[in-house]
Amino acid sequence: MTNTEKMLNKTVAIIKKYYDHSEKHPVLKYTSPDTFKKNIKLNIAKKGMGIDELFNEIEKIALNSPKTNSKWFFNLLVGGEILPAVMAEMLTAVLNNTMHTYKSAGIHILIEQEVIKFLLKKVGYKKGDGIFGPGGSLTNMIALVLARNEKSSSIKKSGIRGEKLVGYTSDQAHYSTEKFISVTGLGKDAIRIIPTDEKWKMNIKKLEENIISDKKKGYIPFYINATAWTTVLGAFDPIEKIAKIAKKHKIRLHVDAALGGWALLSNKHKNLLKGIELSDSVSRSLHKMMNVPLLSAVLLTKNPNILYKNFNENADYLFQMDEKDLNPGNKSIQCGRRNDAFKVWTALKYLWESGYEKRINNEFINAKYATSIIKKDKNLTLVLEPECINVCFQVKWKSASKICEALDKQGRIKVGYGKRKWKEFIRLMTVNADMTKKDIDNFFKQVKNVKI
Ligand SMILES: Cc1ncc(COP(=O)(O)O)c(C=O)c1O
Structure with missing residues (x-):
């Protein structure tokens, strides 16, 4: 041998x-x-x-x-797996094609194009473009850079020369917008954190008030980040209404659909993202709810030329053959780039939309079932009626963080907790589509019986 x-x-x-x-x-x-x-x-x-x-x-x-593939994994935002996608990921490592040129990746460039085309269609962009990148956080960053460069034509070449650009995101949004606004050179003061309403969605009245007040003070609003499924509470910002405000004030609208974009594959639940087609860009982390192995994230843009316009460089030692669309390195912030599309293509080929839709709908059914258990149990309190599959609740008189730590240390289940102001709560996420009611029952049994 x-x-x-x-x-x-x-x-x-x-x-x-x-x-x-x-x-x-x-x-x-x-x-x-x-x-x-x-x-x-x-x-x-x-x-x-x-x-x-x-x-x-x-x-x-x-x-x-x-x-993370276990049905008793209720933590964070990866869970479950689609086996053919895992196999495709293993093959990707064997093939080891870097995705900057057709010369080095061949057929995989066409596969990536096909996946992007599919995702654009789901968002509702008629033309558009997209680029896979290393995670939802970084694709959010690319969206910020595009918005900054589009607002001032000289920034790409000459840097910031006193432009007072400001962006907006909600207090429930993922931290990446706050983190990366400083990477754009604008500094953290350039992001306005908009409070959320009673359903923990971006408060659009406050959003517009902030924009008007900033304009009066001489600031230039350039970016709104709406979140489709907030990390902790699972809320969807009202994209359609935010899009109207963005249009009125000529601001680029980005939708962080790292998590929530998966619902676009379910006819029953895609309404949660109503108006997403009105945005300028969308980020998706397919390694989360689409259940393909880490990493697989993509930025989708409505404008089909914006990525190329902003990231193309004259690297004639690299881009030597084939037309520009076959060499995606010239629209990426990376040089060498992993092939993160092959596993998505494989999963879609295997399950197709109907298979994914079934999985998504089952995750919602499980969340509903968990909610009904909480509502019936006088020792449990629901924090918020779930909009998707984050079921946040408290156990009377017990600390959520202590319960989660004890469950982890004792090897029972994995689940995390969240906080908002003074409230600490357990965040159950029915992230694994293969879970059944039995797994949810087990979850509550463990939570209630664990010694802290
Ligand atoms: C709403 C949201 N956006 C972006 C991200 C970051 O995605 P990634 O972990 O792929 O960088 C997360 C991560 O949980 C998230 O919840």
């Missing part, structure tokens, strides 16, 4: 063991960093390991990794 065959066999054996182990041990007991340091040969020594020893270590690592 060649070494390649031996390693392939060992890899397949580890994957099989991992899936078997996940079935039997959906959540691992907490292991301290010190225990890992003792039990796994983490240090990079002068001498390498042989294949057998190395794969023994790899197996231990795999079986001791948090199991």
Whole structure:
């Protein structure tokens, strides 16, 4: 047997063991960093390991990794998996094509184009363009840069020369807008944090008041970030109404649909994003609710030329062959770029829209079921009627953070907590489409019985 065959066999054996182990041990007991340091040969020594020893270590690592594919994983925003997409991701590593040119990625450029075309159609942009990038946060950043450059034609070349640009996002939006406004060179003071209403959506009255007041003071509003599914509470900002304000004041509207964009594949739930086609750009993290492996995120733009216009450089040592559309490196902020589209294409080919729709609808059904349990139980209090699949609740007289920590340490389930002002609450997310009512029942049993 060649070494390649031996390693392939060992890899397949580890994957099989991992899936078997996940079935039997959906959540691992907490292991301290010190225990890992003792039990796994983490240090990079002068001498390498042989294949057998190395794969023994790899197996231990795999079986001791948090199991995000488990049905008892109710934490954060990845969960579940679509197996053919996992296989496509493994193949992607084997093929190792960088996505800047057709010369280096060939057929994968066409696959990426096809996925972007599909996603644009779902948003409702008639033409448009898109670029895959490293995560929802960074695609939000690209949207900020585009908006900044579009507002002032000299910024791309000469930098900021005193333009007083200001942007707007809600107090429930993801932190990436606040974080990356400083990367655009505008500084954190250039973002206005708009309060949310009683449903924890952006308060559009306050948004317009801020815009008018800024204009009076000589500021130039350039960017509104609306969120489709806020990270903690799962609220959808009223995109259609925000779009009207954006149009009236000539401001670019970006929709952070890192999470919520998945609902566009469900006829029953796509209304949550009503008006998204009126925006100028949209970011999506497909590695979250579309259940493909990390990373897979994309920025979609209504204007089909804006990415090329802003990020094209004359790298004649790189872009030597083929027309510009076949060389997406010239519309990206990256040079070498991972192939994050192949797994999405594979998942869509496998499930198609109807399969995804079924999964999405099931996630909503599970969230509804969880909500009904909370409403019936006098020891549980619902924080907010869920708009999607974030079910936020409190356990009477018990600290949410302590419950979540105890559940994790005791290896029961993985779930996180959120806070708003003085309120701390458990945030159950029915992120795994394969979950059943039995898993939800188990969730509440564990939450209620855990010793803190
Ligand atoms: C609303 C929202 N936008 C953006 C992001 C960032 O996405 P990523 O983790 O892909 O960088 C998140 C992450 O949870 C999010 O909840």
